[in-house]
Amino acid sequence: MKKVSQKSLLAAAHNLMFDIDEVELQVLTEEYADILEAIECMKNIPNIDHVKPMVFPYDLVTDYLREDVTEPCLTQEEALKNASKVEEGQIVIPKVVR
């Protein structure tokens, strides 16, 4: 069974661009251990590792494609209405270093 490492849980949180404090990390560690246990139990289903993963709830195939025609899109005002800082039609964010 997989091991739970607090370090990797914290790294995963940081990868998702947020922090978690120590109390939360403790709860998270327990939750993750519970998940791993449940995953282990899934092995009790005969043949579980030999079936194809199921992404959609049933076989779903369409042949619908959108014709390449333009539709009215957002006006600049609508597009930027919810942005906190705008300069000359562009959204301003703190400097991206990368």
Next chain:
Amino acid sequence: MNYVAIIGLEIHLQLLSESKLFCGAPTTFGKAPNSNVGLIDMAFPGAMPVLNKKCVISAIRMVNALHMELDRLIRFDRKNYFYSDLAKGYQLTQFFHPIGKNGHLAINVDDSIKIIRINHLHIEEDSAKQIHAKDKTLLDFNRAGMGLIEIVTDPDIRNGKEARIFLEDIRDIAMSLGVSNGRLQEGTMRVDVNVSLKVDGVDGEIVELKNLNGFKNVEKAITSEIKRQKEIVSSGKSVKPETRRYDEAKNETVFMRKKNTKIDYRYFADATIAPIRISKELIDEALNYKANKKFKVDFLLPETIDEINNDPYLFKLFSELKEEGLATLKVSNFVLTRVRSEIKRHGSEKLLEIENDLIDLLKLYNDEEITYKQASILYKQLLESKKNLDSLLEENGFSHSLDNKELSAIIDEILVKYNIAVQDYKAGKDKALNYLLGQIYKETKNKVDSLKIKDMLLMKLEEK
């Protein structure tokens, strides 16, 4: 020491289309910032992607032109990472099931033909444009959601010149098929180059070259990078994995950043887009496109191309072959050696009569179902007897194609015999499919078109 440069390319082509890949927002260039933005481009919650038909058609054309296997079921995956130019926090791309796989392009380098294998081709969406000012970054989402295709080669390129010729050919093909205008300077074509040095048979670390803004510069950048790596290795040091750019003035590559430890993009299948079956009609629509009036392939000499374009029969034949995906080096050589001589002897009237059979014959030859010699014999018989290709094949015993019933029986037998592989496939092991195909090919002795076999096999596996 023996050095070999190992070079692979990752090419992004921005697709020509009126609207974006997943929504109806226009793609017009040069509009005011954030005025060509659809709901999905800025990832407003609840927006859903709807795939653009033109972009799929463009991808099918490229897949066909690059002799790739077409995946008839279009699926998208999410590539997850945070970056300011990525509105959704993930990019919709085709990681697990690229629309095209296992292709090649023959390029002409100093009058000799070189085959560059193409690993895969997939559809994905472009990101927003950023301007990094002194103390802030500005975002314009007009470019976000534009359709792209990415073409990834196998590491078959050995020097800068080959890379340049390959890229120019890709650009020419994309332009002539109306897929992309392929301008490196404007960013409608973008190239990342992976260069490493194999020293005495041992692979070296890969250096990635980015931000290359012209075909000539790609060549020069690679040439200077190979030189740099050779110098490092000769002096007993080792090349570091890093990303570099090309400094035109100095004619050398310049360090940009260290290669990060591999980023885990947590790819997984997207469920906001229903998988799309590519119909026969859509393929026809994509490929019946009359591209350029003049016939052009990259692996023939200019004089030969001129000759083809000036001879009505050859022009017609080659154009048809191209549409059928048969304008390969192999077929071209057959036509130029065997067919050209017959034009003089028989006149093109007679040749036109057997044109359809000839194309079928060339298809068999191209698919390696018959040999050059067999093809020659059959061609001669086609001209001289009044018999059609099928009866000639039968008579000569060269090949006889199995009918659906016979094929079906063979596949059923294989599926029973190799049930383990069937189970493996059901469990998601795609290799099992190739194994099964291999067994069927063996059994059918290449008497059936491989695509037909694959289609029927997949159908049967579905039913299992």
Next chain:
Amino acid sequence: MDYLSKNIFEIHKALVNKEVTPLDLVKEALEKIKKDTNNAFEYVYEKEAIKLATELSNQEVEVDNPLWGIPFAIKDNFSTKDIPTTASSRLLEGYLPPFDAEVYTRLLNKKAIPIAKTTLDELAMGGTGSSGHLGKTYNPWDESKTRMVGGSSCGSAVACAAGIVPYAIGSDTGDSVRKPASYSALVGFKPTWGKISRFGLFTFSASLDHVSYFTKNVKESALLLNVLGGHDDKDTTSSSLPMEDYVAAIKENKEPYTFAVIKEIYDDLKDETIKKAFDSLIEELKQKGHKINTVSITLPIAEAIYPAYYIISSAEATSSNANLDGIKFGTYKDADTYEEMLFKVRTEGFSDRIRRRFVIGSISLLEENQEEIYLRALRCRRMIVETLNKVLESNDAIILPASPTIAPLFGDDTPKKSFNKDADISDNYLAFANLGGYPSITLPLGFESKMPFGVNITSHHFTESKLFNIAQVVEDITGLKDLTKK
């Protein structure tokens, strides 16, 4: 006069007979909202609804359109143009969407009157109705304000159960409408996955999300499917199968149906009152000529429903909510660098519960874990669904208590852990209808200590008209319909 506690057809009749006008209805709803103490509302359409109702009150009633002029409520994870939409998350406070969700548009086209956006568990992830940025939403049936109404569609459940609106729109990714329906004596319905367009529903887990809704009887539920169901080019996962008139399809003389009771879930029931009520329903069904089969799906499969659901939904959710960065919309926080800004926005914007669930979802997708966690959950999904498909091929429907208890008390730690490994099978099985995308409906079954509990019926893909007929059979037996807490 109290009109909004009546069902849609009764209110419609009153409108047609000019006993009441849309404006009267809107005023009644606004009055009730003001008095309501269950914390169910994110936004109330005071001015907008009065304006629309005034316009409608001067027009002829559309006699063949039962939704005309009647107020409804909608969960705050549906995009509504220029109306604040938060998904009950701090991060989305102040967001004014630039577009309308498809279901909302369809209701507006029917001249239905939106009266309120309702609370939910943050981002629809949760089942307690207590994790949104406004805190706990209470069960209207419990005057002591100690019991939950369930989630995540808590506010919509309240709006309907308290007689503020005759129907309310929600979403159901695991059981988010069908479970609260059980706790509040409502009919909670989710159709086949793909039956109703999800365009404009905030994506949580695209492979499991469904538009769903609360009504007070089965016929209303069928009526809403007539309006909301059917293909939408804007959602490619929406089905192109033809629609039916689901109201007309409910027949008087019904054929005998075959019901499956899943042994592993039934055996897990502990509450004697609920068990007894369910047993006597089964008895009555038998007496009316219906057939009951007890079927086993095996314990490992029954136990896997909840973890498989939890892993798949969390994995998809971590990605679906990666658009929440405060840049294009939502609460922005200033900082020196982009990374710092993002950290602030997402740390302060999400509750810790959501953050933990995102971490679990994300970690299950890592290359090193994907096979063992995420893909195993997807393989598990196939096993569960193939097993259930077989059950539904040889039975018309699966019938089970919708919840093993009445609405639970809020504990101190209610929102703490979001995955509970000791959770009862019978308390978490409803997600099987999301994993398989089956139509599924919860109806009132009985009361214990004056608190309601429900029964759930699930049928095969795209058999909604049969499901409504079966639900009607059950509703006729229980006689429990049009219930509101007054």
